[in-house]
Amino acid sequence: MIIVMKMKASSDDIDAVINRLHNGGWQTHVSRGEERTIIGVIGDERKLDQGAMSRMGGVDRVVPILRPFKLASRDFQAEDSKIEVNGHVFGGEKVIMMAGPCSVESMEQVMETAIAIREAGAHLLRGGAFKPRTSPYSFQGMGEEGLKILAAAREETGLPIVSEIMATDQIDLMCKYVDVLQIGTRNMQNYALLNAVGKTNKPILLKRGMMSTIEELLMSAEYIMSNGNHKVILCERGIRTFEKYTRNTLDINAVPVLKELTHLPVVVDPSHATGRWTLVKATSRASVAAGADGLIIEVHPNPAEATSDGEQSLKPKRFAELMVEVRRVAEAIGRTI
Numbered sequence: 001m002i003i004v005m006k007m008k009a010s011s012d013d014i015d016a017v018i019n020r021l022h023n024g025g026w027q028t029h030v031s032r033g034e035e036r037t038i039i040g041v042i043g044d045e046r047k048l049d050q051g052a053m054s055r056m057g058g059v060d061r062v063v064p065i066l067r068p069f070k071l072a073s074r075d076f077q078a079e080d081s082k083i084e085v086n087g088h089v090f091g092g093e094k095v096i097m098m099a100g101p102c103s104v105e106s107m108e109q110v111m112e113t114a115i116a117i118r119e120a121g122a123h124l125l126r127g128g129a130f131k132p133r134t135s136p137y138s139f140q141g142m143g144e145e146g147l148k149i150l151a152a153a154r155e156e157t158g159l160p161i162v163s164e165i166m167a168t169d170q171i172d173l174m175c176k177y178v179d180v181l182q183i184g185t186r187n188m189q190n191y192a193l194l195n196a197v198g199k200t201n202k203p204i205l206l207k208r209g210m211m212s213t214i215e216e217l218l219m220s221a222e223y224i225m226s227n228g229n230h231k232v233i234l235c236e237r238g239i240r241t242f243e244k245y246t247r248n249t250l251d252i253n254a255v256p257v258l259k260e261l262t263h264l265p266v267v268v269d270p271s272h273a274t275g276r277w278t279l280v281k282a283t284s285r286a287s288v289a290a291g292a293d294g295l296i297i298e299v300h301p302n303p304a305e306a307t308s309d310g311e312q313s314l315k316p317k318r319f320a321e322l323m324v325e326v327r328r329v330a331e332a333i334g335r336t337i
């Protein structure tokens with residue numbers, strides 16, 4: 001349910017509505033727009049006396065939200081959310097570029113990549129220290145050692161870090177080193193993890209489950225947001241279809257669909273969506289043209305030797321070429337990089 005206040009509602013009117021809701025046991029999310037204030041009601045709506053609320057001073061109307069996701073919904077907040085990470089704003093005019101290796105492997109590998117991607121114009125460094133591998137016998141990541149390497153690369157280049165958290169017992173460790181917590185595709189419906197990151201104040205990069213619908217992705221965002229953390233960046237990373245030529249199928253529709261349904265920023269991961277480095281540039285251009293607020297791309301100085309995802313990783317030189325082309329697309333639609 002949302003309560004739309006009149007344009008001329010006073011702050012006393014707004015406070016009275018909020019107090020009444022709080023006294024009744026509901027939580028509120030207040031969105032103060034330029035023209036009017038909208039109060040979102042969180043809790044069991046069936047017990048709310050809609051008529052009584054609509055008669056309160058300054059209330060224009062009481063609107064039930066029919067969609068299952070609420071805090072993430074455009075009905076709740078019409079304007080795009082802007083999520084800042086060390087001066088870079090997701091959801092604004094700038095297309096935010098994140099790049100780096102799938103896995104952190106060594107200081108030299110991360111440093112070389114970080115310096116090269118920054119030179120090419122990237123804004124954030126990505127790298128996994130805890131890796132969700134299909135096989136328990138595959139490289140599982142460097143753990144805290146890897147996080148220290150990422151932090152050293154941030155120190156050297158100024159690039160903030162995005163890295164995947166896999167379990168609730170990693171929260172303190174990850175928050176110590178990382179600027180953006182990534183929830184991977186396999187954990188999109190790990191509700192304990194979503195609740196836990198929802199209690200932090202770190203921005204969350206929430207990747208779409210490989211077999212999840214757009215609505216399920218938004219319900220997962222809702223888990224994080226309902227715990228108090230509204231800094232959620234959604235990521236389309238390809239879904240499983242009958243097509244076998246590519247690792248996944250990039251659901252380009254998801255970008256404009258999400259932009260319609262939610263105020264949260266939307267980014268695309270063309271590396272995991274295609275699984276082939278030769279396809280990453282074209283799908284990056286397409287993603288930005290479709291309205292993505294950012295891209296996350298795997299880059300490795302020597303993909304042939306990578307411990308994970310070498311076949312979809314770009315060499316730094318190719319990433320620099322991609323930046324040039326993606327910048328042109330961004331400019332063509334009135335955005336910057």
Ligand code: PEP
Pocket residue numbers: 102128132183184185186207237269272
């Ligand atoms: C990754 O970013 O390296 C990763 C494992 O991504 P996903 O969860 O989308 O597979």
Ligand code: MN
Pocket residue numbers: 102103272298308309
């Ligand atoms: Mn990867």
